[in-house]
Amino acid sequence: MKTLGLTETDPFWAFGRLPDRVNIARYLPEMAAKCPDRPAIIVARGPKADWPCISYGELEERSNAIAHGLLRRMDISGKRVCLFVRPGIDLIAVTYALFKAGAIPVIADPGMGRERLLAVIEKMRPEVFIGIPLANAVRRVFRKSFASVRLAVTVGPRFLAFGPTLEGLIRENRQAGTFTCRDTSADDEAAILFTSGSTGPPKGVTYTHGMFDAQVRALHALYGFRPGEVDLACLPLFALFNTALEMTSVFPELDPSHPAKCDPARIVAAIQETEATTSFGSPAIWRRVVPWCLEHDVRLKTLERVLIAGAPVPPDLIESFLNILPVRGDVYTPYGATEALPVSSISGREIVPALTDKIRGGWGTPIGRPAPGIDLKLIEITDDAIEDWREDLEVEQGEQGEVCVRGPVVTQEYEEDPAATQLAKIRAEGTSPAWHRMGDIAYFDADGLLWFCGRKAHLLATSEGLRTPVPTENVFNVHPRVHRTALVGAGVPGEETPVLVVEPVAGALPHTKAERDRFDSELAKLGRRVHIASDVDTFLYHPGFPVDVRHNAKIDREELKRWAEEQLA
Incomplete structure (x- = not known):
């Protein structure tokens, strides 16, 4: 049996060993032998009669x-x-x-x-x-x-x-x-999946057959998918897992390159007509669907489980979503990346209302606890390559560090890219799998809950040290006329000034000096309530943030930083 360097006491065994040949x-x-007539795929595009x-x-x-x-x-x-x-x-x-x-x-x-x-x-x-x-x-x-x-x-x-x-x-x-x-063996190459390139050039991630198999097991262990369920496949590749999970895949009328432009009425129709029980999609999709449901007094009565990934999910979206789901329904925000998924997970009912005040109070975004089989450590923040794992790399509980993971769902290299592999992987002892550096900054609170604070590439280099953006942004995101924000640094690295770039909700973009001054004043008042945001006094207003191509939710902060510096100049 393949162990991937893990011992019998590792939590991976909670959902089974990985066979040598897979x-x-x-x-x-x-599945074809077990239930040949069960629908495997439904393409919900156009009139229902033509699906x-x-x-x-x-x-x-x-x-x-x-x-x-x-x-x-x-x-x-x-x-x-x-x-x-x-x-x-x-x-x-x-x-x-x-x-x-x-x-x-x-x-x-x-x-x-x-x-x-x-x-x-x-x-x-x-x-x-x-x-x-x-x-x-x-x-x-x-x-x-x-x-x-x-x-x-x-x-x-x-x-x-x-x-x-x-x-x-x-x-x-x-x-x-x-x-x-x-x-094929568990270690045989199965596919090459490219990252979205939201924080650098796209990289080809090597997937093995064993990793795909382990992902199926981990997802089942985390979310309890049942045979016969119906999945609204808003992330197309996730439909590959549905076969292994004995579920039906429904592809809605959705451009995967522009999920933020989806027609919410068509998404809802696909859910209702197929009686979908689960879905995995970008926050950009649900930011359109949930308000539409509330406006039209629609409840998604069959939807028991919604997984949202691709960017931090604000508590107001989670709370609104829970209001249109059945009592047994929940919203989950799995954390991971192309290189490792799932890494951790947390449910909406854990977040709302228990953690809402902490999120709005500058703690960051909660992303749960490590998934089955995942070994997760936080290490000191550095851009340098780390060749070998050392215990003294780890930071103390409560201290921010870079997320490092290993386990059966964690990739071991980038295809045809040894330089990127060297920067992202840390060799472990003996035959154990390498650690993968996620490039994300987080910390563990006293209860063992992991809080996401931002990407390493998006740190502000101020005169007082490195600063993560997400905790500060969450303070300002509660403003009723704010859609989302991005904290960027303006100036010379090491002396950067924090600048909050704001994307207002539709129709709220200030056009006159008086409108900007009033918006500035309201935001500054919000910031003064929380220590971590109290020094932010420069606000810029952007009509629509540049975002990644895959989820339409990850903010292109490098582009916003350039834009902000041009505006201030």
């Missing part, structure tokens, strides 16, 4: 045909496959086919920008490309970046295809029968 795709044939739906039995047949078809064209085992497929049936069927065949999907956000995306592809050197017609057209225009591609498959109409189509592969291989999953 392929994450094995869950699909198991595509596929059962587990049909999904298994479709993925088998794709795997057979790809292997008949080329031996894709161990090869990197660039995927640009819209969320839905084809994305899941293709991804499972690749896992079955031992291929390695490379998945990046198209919204990261053309130059970054082309650089990522050129660096990864994929040998197979599977994408919609537009993506294939881009491949043909920018041939240099895709020079490594030997097989290209179009997911779409034949008349728009460049080479074979996905439907053609399925049609030609539908009678090929069962496809036996490649015999």
Whole structure:
């Protein structure tokens, strides 16, 4: 049995050992045999009568045909496959086919920008490309970046295809029968998932089959998913876990690159029509859906569990959400990253109302306690690489430090990026897995609760030392005309002045000096109530914060810092 360097006393064993031989795709044939007629995927787009739906039995047949078809064209085992497929049936069927065949999907956000995306592809050197017609057209225009591609498959109409189509592969291989999953080990590479690039260049994170399997176990242990549940898949890749968790995936009408622009009425319709019981999505989605529900007096009666991740979730959103859920329902805010998920978790009913005053009083944002199997330490803050783990790296309880984690859901390297790996990983003793530096600053309170204070990259370097932004921001975020804030440093590092950049709620942006002065005065009064925010006396008003492409919720603080310095100059 694979132990990943953990001992029998580690909490990981609370949800089972990790087998030596594992392929994450094995869950699909198991589900197809167990409940072939149960809906696996529903695509809730357009009129309900036109919603595509596929059962587990049909999904298994479709993925088998794709795997057979790809292997008949080329031996894709161990090869990197660039995927640009819209969320839905084809994305899941293709991804499972690749896992079955031992291929390695490379998945990046198209919204990261053309130059970054082309650089990522050129660096990864994929040998197979599977994408919609537009993506294939881009491949043909920018041939240099895709020079490594030997097989290209179009997911779409034949008349728009460049080479074979996905439907053609399925049609030609539908009678090929069962496809036996490649015999992969827990340590075999399963996929390369790219970070969003919200605090630097996007990095390719190496996922193994064992890590995917451990994530399934950890999510089940944390949230108690039950067979037969229905998940509103607002984070498309999370739908891959739904098969292993014996759930139905519902893809709503949602642009994954712009979740903040979703139509709340369509999201609610998808929940109600499919009787969704759970969902995982960005705060940007629920900031639109929850107010719409309150305005239209709608209760999401079937929704028992909502996971919100991607950025700190304010207590007012949690409180409002709880008001439209059933009594048994709850909101959870799992903490983690592409490199490690889940790391910790906390429920909305733990936060509201017990921790609301602390959040608004400058404590930071509570992110719970370590998830099953996670070893979590806080270390002294430094930008330098740390080669080997030492006990004296740890900070005292109550002191802010960088979050470091290890465990079966924690990645061990960045693909083709040894420099980034060196900065982010700390070698542990013996055969134990490396520690991953999350790049986040947090502290443990006296009750063992972890409080998030901000990203290391977003620290203010003031004359009094380093300062985290989130605790101060939470003080000002309670203002009724404030949508969100960002504390940035203006000036020379080491002598930076704290500046609060404010994004007002819709219609509240001050345009005249009198309006700005009144807003300034109200914010300054709020700040004076809490020591940590009492020195903030410079306020700037921004019409709409720049945000990350994946969640539309992580603030691009570097851009805001540049903007603030320009305004002050």
